[in-house]
Amino acid sequence: xxxxxxxxxxxxxxxxxxxxxxxxxxxxxxxxxxxxxxxxxxxxxxxxxxxxxxxxxxxxxxxxxxxxxxxxxxxxxxxxxxxxxxxxxxxxxxxxxxxxxxxxxxxxxxxxxxxxxxxxxxxxxxxxxxxxxxxxxxxxxxxxxxxxxxxxxxxxxxxxxxxxxxxxxxxxxxxxxxxxxxxxxxxxxxxxxxxxxxxxxxxxxxxxxxxxxxxxxxxxxxxxxxxxxxxxxxxxxxxxxxxxxxxxxxxxxxxxxxxxxxxxxxxxxxxxxxxxxxxxxxxxxxxxxxxxxxxxxxxxxxxxxxxxxxxxxxxxxxxxxxxxxxxxxxxxxxxxxxxxxxxxxxxxxxxxxxxxxxxxxxxxxxxxxxxx
Ligand SMILES: Nc1ncnc2c1ncn2[C@@H]1O[C@H](COP(=O)(O)OP(=O)(O)O)[C@@H](O)[C@H]1O
Ligand SMILES: [Mg+2]
Numbered sequence: 001x002x003x004x005x006x007x008x009x010x011x012x013x014x015x016x017x018x019x020x021x022x023x024x025x026x027x028x029x030x031x032x033x034x035x036x037x038x039x040x041x042x043x044x045x046x047x048x049x050x051x052x053x054x055x056x057x058x059x060x061x062x063x064x065x066x067x068x069x070x071x072x073x074x075x076x077x078x079x080x081x082x083x084x085x086x087x088x089x090x091x092x093x094x095x096x097x098x099x100x101x102x103x104x105x106x107x108x109x110x111x112x113x114x115x116x117x118x119x120x121x122x123x124x125x126x127x128x129x130x131x132x133x134x135x136x137x138x139x140x141x142x143x144x145x146x147x148x149x150x151x152x153x154x155x156x157x158x159x160x161x162x163x164x165x166x167x168x169x170x171x172x173x174x175x176x177x178x179x180x181x182x183x184x185x186x187x188x189x190x191x192x193x194x195x196x197x198x199x200x201x202x203x204x205x206x207x208x209x210x211x212x213x214x215x216x217x218x219x220x221x222x223x224x225x226x227x228x229x230x231x232x233x234x235x236x237x238x239x240x241x242x243x244x245x246x247x248x249x250x251x252x253x254x255x256x257x258x259x260x261x262x263x264x265x266x267x268x269x270x271x272x273x274x275x276x277x278x279x280x281x282x283x284x285x286x287x288x289x290x291x292x293x294x295x296x297x298x299x300x301x302x303x304x305x306x307x308x309x310x311x312x313x314x315x316x317x318x319x320x321x322x323x324x325x326x327x328x329x330x331x332x333x334x335x336x337x338x339x340x341x342x343x344x345x346x347x348x349x350x351x352x353x354x355x356x357x358x359x360x361x362x363x364x365x366x367x368x369x370x371x372x
Contacts, residue, residue: 010076011166011199013039013062018071020057031057033223034071039167040215044193044200048210049220050246055203056171058220062201063169064088075166090167091160093189095176099144099155106131106140109158130162134192149177153185157192168193170202174209186213207247211235219243239279241370244291251297251339252289255369265369270314270336270360276367285371296366297341299330302357318356328352332360 020032032054039045047055060066062073064085073081080088099108109130113123131137134154144152153173160168173189174182190213193200204210210217211231219226219234219242227234227243238244241252256268265278269290282288302315316334327344328351339360352358 011039011041012076013037013167013199013201014072014074015058015062016072016074018058018061018073019069020054020061020066021069030223032061032068035220035223035225037218037225037228039199039201041199042197043215044190044202044213046202046204046210046214046217047220048204048207048217048246049226051205053220054223055205055220059169059171059201059203062167063090063092089165090169091163091165092169092171093156093160093173095156095173099152099159101144104141104143105136105147105155105158108144108155109136109162112159112163126162126164130158133196134158134161149181150184150188153188154192157189161196161198166199168198168200170200172204175204175206182209183212189213211247217247219246221246237277237279237368238291238370239281241289241291241372244368244370249294249340251292251294252370253292253336253339255288255290258288258369267367267369269367270334270362272361274364274367276364276369278369279371281371282369287372288369289372291368291370292339292362292366294329294340294342295327295344296362297339298361298363299332299341299343299352300359300361301352302359314360316358316360318352318354318358320354321352323351330358332358334360 015035015037018032018035019030022029022031035058047058049055057066061068064080064083068081072079075088100111103111106127110123110127113126131140134157136151136154136158139147139151144155147155170189174185177185186209202213214231216228216230217234218228221242227239229237234243234247238247244250253269259266260278260283261275263278264275265282266273266275267290276290314334314336316332316339319331319333319338322329327342328346330341330343330352332339332341341360
């Protein structure tokens, strides 16, 4: 089987009630608090969340560097919970600068197989095959510092792939790079992962990186999973305030009197009654907020002699206007609190200024009721 042909149902990781506790000076820390997750073969799944939420601990348990306190990890149906890392068909991909600087690309890629004491001909065949599939043959004799950052990242991936893992594991591999290189590298990682069709579990605290790379995102908080979904689902249909706040920016408005109607709710926001989508947990919650993304806020100059409270939306005053080129961001003071609005592709003649009086509104379909 060549490195680019993969079995259709290979690389399915299951985490079942996975728990990890650490003994510390001030008692036990529950770093991972009973998580359940299943990856699909060929999928790139990102663990996303703030520092300390348990991402690395989860990944290290999958890799075998950390033993779970309780729970189970299976790979393609086989229990791997207690196996040492070398017995698991998984490879950790390190930052590209973790390449051996004094070894050629070829020797960097061959390194792990030599440790396994494979015979020379078999090593050569495996290395050539990986270099070919990753378009690195012409760089085989070069040292890492004779390659671009993107090419080095590909070598780091080749070094992992030559071990024929069923799963690739990444722990913030791009966190020490400057912004531009990070963007370049993440598309390199994504394209190689898709071309090889290999399952990947990727840890990051960077929401843009997660949005750009992932088939699905697992949002974690305090050792627990808050939500699992495609980037689109996570952004458009967050289920908690934490998720809505962590991914993108968010206004949270007072819903006024709430009437729940299945997956929708009637609310009274910004001076208007409207029916908006409601997150699944809304029915059980005793208090709620309405999420409105800044790009969904509609801002219009108020009529100079208009009524104090406009018929639709709410009267407000621009606190600040920041011009970013492709968009203008306004902070608007209203009696419903400060509302952030983003207007994309702004017409230069229509950019509002600090102190301008405006009407603020949003389309009902762009609001979302969340449990508070
Ligand atoms: N070896 C350890 N000993 C004690 N506490 C740890 C250890 N590793 C991680 N922790 C704690 O577990 C929690 C989760 O850490 P970690 O998984 O590294 O988070 P993340 O990768 O999301 O930043 C943190 O509170 C951290 O301090
Ligand atoms: Mg970490």
